[in-house]
Amino acid sequence: MKLGSMVALQGTDLIDKATGEAFSELAKTTDRFERYDNPHGQRIAIIADELAMMFHLARHDRGSLHAAALLHDLGEVAMERDYIQATRPLTTEERIDLARHPIIGEREASRVGADRAAQLLVRWHHEWWNGAGYPDALRREEIPLAARILRVADSYAALTDARPFRSAFSEEEARRELADRAGIEFDPAVVNMLLSMEPLPEMASFARAADDELSHDSATKSDRGWNLFSSFTK
Numbered sequence: 001m002k003l004g005s006m007v008a009l010q011g012t013d014l015i016d017k018a019t020g021e022a023f024s025e026l027a028k029t030t031d032r033f034e035r036y037d038n039p040h041g042q043r044i045a046i047i048a049d050e051l052a053m054m055f056h057l058a059r060h061d062r063g064s065l066h067a068a069a070l071l072h073d074l075g076e077v078a079m080e081r082d083y084i085q086a087t088r089p090l091t092t093e094e095r096i097d098l099a100r101h102p103i104i105g106e107r108e109a110s111r112v113g114a115d116r117a118a119q120l121l122v123r124w125h126h127e128w129w130n131g132a133g134y135p136d137a138l139r140r141e142e143i144p145l146a147a148r149i150l151r152v153a154d155s156y157a158a159l160t161d162a163r164p165f166r167s168a169f170s171e172e173e174a175r176r177e178l179a180d181r182a183g184i185e186f187d188p189a190v191v192n193m194l195l196s197m198e199p200l201p202e203m204a205s206f207a208r209a210a211d212d213e214l215s216h217d218s219a220t221k222s223d224r225g226w227n228l229f230s231s232f233t234k
Contacts, residue, residue, distance in 0.1 A: 014049070014063040019113060026112065027070040033077050038161050038206055045069035046202040047194075048153035054193050055145060060117075065146045067114045068121035072154060074112075075105025075122070099134040102126050117146075125150045128185045140187075148187040152178065152194055155186070160205040168207040171199075 015023070027041030034040070048069050052062045079101055106123040114122070124138060124147040131139030143151075159174040169177065175195055182191040197203070 014066045023067055023070040026074065030073050030077055034073065035164055036161055040157055040161060041070045043157040043202045044153045046200065047157060048149050050197060050200060051149045051153060051190065051193055057146065061146055064115055064117035065121060065150060067118040068150055071109045071114055072105065072122050072125050072150065074108040075101035078104050078108050103135050121147050121150055125154060129187050130184050148190050152186050152190045156194065162206055168205055170207045171203065171205045174205065
């Protein structure tokens with residue numbers, strides 16, 4: 001499946017053309033840094049915008065969300081820490097340190113010219129519905145709807161793509177994981193909306209037909225929130 005040329009053409013009318021192209025290039029750089037073989041940031045942008053339209057978000061809010069989707073993990077690149085790409089489980093100290101990346105990402109989004117709304121979406125894309133997220137421990141409706149949408153779209157795109165430490169989940173498996181975490185990590189309304197969506201090309205899984213040596217069950221079940229849905233191990 002080749003999504004790169006397709007997704008690059010979608011959503012670009014939501015923000016200035018030159019800005020959109022620059023942000024798309026930054027997304028590609030971030031994808032390479034995080035060792036995604038497929039256009040992760042662009043996939044998130046398309047899935048998130050589809051959800052935003054289903055929730056009737058205003059056009060300018062959709063533009064901010066599109067920008068944030070492309071820039072959401074700039075903070076990880078800026079940190080330039082070796083263990084961001086580690087295949088081993090993170091230590092408690094590393095997790096605490098890496099939880100700073102949305103704040104750094106907010107600063108980096110400002111530096112490259114994203115609007116204030118997009119900057120805040122970058123800051124809050126790891127907040128959890130139950131308040132257990134970071135960096136500000138927002139909960140429920142304290143988290144802007146666009147940030148809740150970005151969280152779900154980011155997690156779905158991550159699960160359905162392969163990472164160095166695990167194979168890609170199938171579409172069915174990814175949907176089940178999101179449903180299981182609804183009301184804990186994710187806004188149940190956003191999850192339900194994603195589950196009701198007509199299939200998009202960007203929602204197709206990159207799961208291989210053959211099983212990889214590293215199975216889906218290799219993630220530590222007591223630590224699923226980090227192992228499956230964190231930017232550092234998703």
